[in-house]
Amino acid sequence: MASPAADLPNVTVRHKWLLTFSVMAAMLMQVLDTTIANVALPHMQASLGATQDSISWVLTSYILASAVAIPLTGWLSERFGARMLFIGSVALFVVASILCGIATSLPEMVAFRLLQGVGGAFLGPLAQTVMLDINRPSDHPKAMSIYGMGVMIGPILGPILGGWLTENYDWRWVFLVNIPIGIACFAGLWLLLPRQATRRRSFDLAGWSMIALGLSALQLMLDRGPHVDWFGSTEIWVEAGLAVTGLWMFGVHMMTARRPLFPAGMMQDRNLVTGTLFMFVMGLVMMAAMALLPPMLQNLFGYPVLDTGVLLSARGVGVLIAMGIAGRITTLVDPRLLVGLGFAIMAGSLWMMTGWSLEMDWRPIVFTGFIQGLGLGLLFVPLNVLSFATLPGQYRTDAASLLNLSRNLGSSVGIAIVTALLARNLQVSHADIAATVTPYNLPVDPGMASALGAPGDMAMTALDAMVNRQAAMIAYLDDFHMMMFVALAAIPLLLLLRKPARKADDLLHMAME
Incomplete structure (x- = not known):
């Protein structure tokens, strides 16, 4: 008591x-x-x-x-x-x-x-x-x-x-x-x-220098990769080597230094370490989705910038509602259940998104965004409560910086992964669709298009645009599938979290309110 x-x-x-x-x-x-x-x-x-x-x-x-x-x-x-x-x-x-x-x-x-x-x-x-x-x-x-x-x-x-x-x-x-x-x-x-x-x-100058080197190289690699053809470029290989070296040396330094950059007592807290992993996954899924949807809605569906923002705001409505609920019930139920439910709802919303098509209207976009917002809101509050539940108060600022850093890294990694997969899958899907386009399933023989002059060229350009749109849509759906599996794969990490002790006076205080 x-x-x-x-x-x-x-x-x-x-x-x-x-x-x-x-x-x-x-x-x-x-x-x-x-x-x-x-x-x-x-x-x-x-x-x-x-x-x-x-x-x-x-x-x-x-x-x-x-x-x-x-x-x-x-x-x-x-x-x-x-x-x-x-x-x-x-x-x-x-x-x-x-x-x-x-x-x-x-x-x-x-x-x-x-x-x-x-x-x-x-x-x-x-x-x-x-x-x-x-x-x-x-x-x-x-x-x-x-x-x-x-x-x-x-x-x-x-x-x-x-x-x-x-x-x-x-x-x-x-x-x-x-x-x-x-x-x-x-x-x-x-x-x-x-x-x-x-x-x-x-x-800890040595520790900070190592993590600064590793994080700088990693961020540069993730940001520059799409512009220089990833590992087809010497620049990316150098940045990847520096990132692995810096972060590996920092990990070893953290375990062996007398006064490391992050206090050793903080890093021994199982809830905080597990919460950091969860934050990485949450940043990956949340920001990857936010990076994919605006260009998809504008380029494939033709929505203007402001209309795109309005459609995506449904996610914010879901977040506000879920966070208001989670803030009330986190002390009444096992917060681990809320985290698991949040990731399950996010995975469910991503599964719904894998059924999108170019012929749909705005309603599936708003509905899935709202559901995804509910999942995000449900998991964020209990996840932060669990991360700090067993941590001494003097470590809060260091722990908060670690959680924020993990979420930011997850965002960068997620955006880089979905962008690279989108470009690759678009090419693969384009090749697959183009292989099925033959004179036997077209109203006009493509080989005769050049004989028609300008109208024939316009017809071939329109055909290529249709193939590009369909290939891009398939590539986006592949990304949604991947993010769904990442959200589901995070749920077993709940087994590593300890349930915080429930205080009787906490429940009494909430009942009085």
Whole structure:
């Protein structure tokens, strides 16, 4: 039986809901920027005088900086305090956003996006830590549901907001929109976030250098692969070798160093390690789907950018509903069951998507998106609660940075895999379909098309376009099949999670509410 006194927050604050709003606004600002710039890339390319290949560095630079900086969150938080790090990160992010909005060349944009990535890297882990610290343990499921809404809704709102700003104003507003949000966040954190004790903790330079090398090479490989024909390029082989070497050396270093980058006590927590694996899978499936659907809806089904965003927003509705439910019932049922149910629902929605066709209307898109959102919302809250359930409070910031890093890596790996499979399967499907196109199942002999002149050429072009569309649709369905199997394969990991002890006073508190 836990005593009522045990159900107290780590940090007592004034105006908790105002602070929560400031924290989540900072989190949402950072998550939005991971996707909001995507739709503006063609406009940025023309304005900055970049090529189609080089403009991708606007996205790559941000991802690289975030991946390298995230592991530093725990050390910086203890060395300078969570308050100063959080406020400084918001200020850096806003300043970098202003610089991105006024950039006049591609090198300037890449440099400013690197700066923005460093500032944004700490916002996710710190927001999660603050939400856990200022709420009682019995309220952690509700706190994680609020936090999860920012994480899940951001990637969905990003393309909608980015498309609207780009079409109605200018691509520079994709970055400048952060200014009013950032100023409000800065003011709220400055006034309401209390100071916390700092301590000198030795910095594991060797460990950070190894993981920075490994993550940088991995992110470069995943981002550059589609542009340079993957392992047909020497660049990818070099980056793959550096990634394997750096991450392998970091793993060995973590097991042998006296004071590793991530505290050894934290890495011995089974729930946290398993939760990190789950976060990787969730990031892989969630962001892979979000990367596939916009180009599919626009290129194959002909929906405009804003209409595409509206159709995909059904996923956000499902997430909001499921997180509200999960935040209420996580302490009443075994959270492992909710995680398993969430992955099962996601797999079911992906199975429904394998039945899509070019002749369908918008209703299957909205319905499957809503169901998938329910699955995501159901698993995110209990998964975070389970990851921190058996972890001592002093490890929260390091653990939050590890979970965020794992989810980001899963997103990068997932997008790279589905993109590569899409390109390969499109070629295979095109060859298979083209092999069945013969003079015997066509109204006109293709061999006679040249004799018809321009009308014959137009007929052959239309035929090739039809084959391309069908081949692309089959390639998308193959990706949906693959993601469905990944979601199902993650469910057995539930056996590694420990059920958190249920506190009697937690149940009493919920009953009183």
